[in-house]
Structures are given as structure tokens and as C-alpha cells.
Amino acid sequence: MKRKFTIIFLIVFIFSLVGYAAAGPTEVTDAVRVRSRGREYTYLGRDDSFFELKAVDVEGVGGQGALHILHVIGNEEEEDFKVTTFDENKEKVRTLIDTDRKYGGIVGQNFHRGEDPKYLQVQAEGEWDIGQFLLGSAPDQLLGIRDSANFDSDSVVLIGPDIEEDKEAYINTSSKAKVKTWGSEIVHFDTNNAINSETFTIKGSDQAIEVRTPAGNDVHLEILGRAN
Secondary structure, three states, X not given: OHHXXXXXXXXXXXXXXXXXXXXXXXXXXXXXXXXXXXXXXXEEEEOOEEEEOOOOOOOOOHHHHHOEEEEEEEOOOOOOEEEEEEOOOOOEEEEEEEEOOOXXXXXXXXXXXXXXXXXXXXXXXXXXXXXXXXXHHOOOOOOOEOXXXXXXXXXXXXXXXXXXXXXXXEEEEOOOEEEEEEOOOOEEEEEOOOOOOEEEEEOOOOOEEEEEOOOOOOEEEEEEEEOO
């Protein structure tokens, strides 16, 4: 009888752990410092945190209101570093960053259709800094409107709010990468190998190009001109 009771207790305990893991975090961390300026927010914290993302004022920015970026700096100690979004029910939306290397990159938020993250979870050791910006009002030093760019981590390159005609873009990477355009939401590359001097088409509705790649991967991206 005692053995049977022990087995039942273990089963209930295991299922309770599984249910807790599936539900995600439940308590918001108060230790995160938030700074605001205009249409941007900066979140400053240390170690593990779970906090609410602020709603950014989208007045006057037209169709770009739903497109945000997160500029993330952290993991100086090169431990496990993970950043995940959760919806208003505190259910996981997607993992933005998962690395064990020092990180300094830009990732898209509200990129996928129907995605509306409400909370951000940071799993880390040490200090971290996350800036939240509307795509149309991010600082030029982060995005800018560029014909070419070089970077070595996740990045977003702004190509302008409107393109009258399609254009060709060229990309070269030293390691695996995923390349997607904001607007048409086309995934042009998603590979575990280097992208060697490949071209792809930017549609007239595209506003930016997002490149997801491991830290330390050298990337060269260039907009060549109008597509034939």
C-alpha cells in the first residue's frame, strides 16, 4: 500500500511540473528599470526577469505601427542567455534569442502575422539592456535607410517605407542564417550553411530585411538596384 501511494504521489508531482512548465512564468519581476523617451522604451535588468512590454505610441507612423524592433545587449559572462516573448495569457509566443555567447543584436517584434507579445522573459546571468523601438522611429545608428550593411549578429536593415519597384539584394554570410523581409513576409533563406553571394528580390511592399544569424557570423548585405 505504501509503495502504491508513493507511485501515485510521484505521478501527480511530475504532471504538476509539466503543467507549470507549459504555463510559463506567472509573476512579473519588479526589479527591471524602464526608461522612456518619445516612442521608445529601454529595459535595464540583471539575471532572470519576466516583465511587461510597454505599448508604444503609434500615432502618426501609419502602417509601421505594428512593426517593432528589440535592440538587445547582454551575456557578457557568456553563459546561457535566452529571450522569449509571451502573450497576454502568459503563454509562450516564440524564442527570440538563445545563445551562450556575448550578444549584441537586433530582432523583430510583432513580425509574424497575428503575433502580439505582451511580456518578455529574460533568462540570464549578469546585466542586460533591451531597447524597444517602432520600426519607423528607431535611431539611424541602429537601422538607417541603407544600400549596404555589414554586421556580425542578428540585425534588421531598414530599406525605406515604400519602394516603387522591386529591387535585387545581395547577401553573403560566413555561417548559417535566416533572411526574411518585412512587408511581403517572405523567407528568402533559412539554412544551416553559409550563404555564398546569393541574390533575392525585395518587393515593393517591403520595409526592412531581418537577418537571424549566430553571434560572430560575418554578414554583408547590399541592395543592388531594381529587379528585372
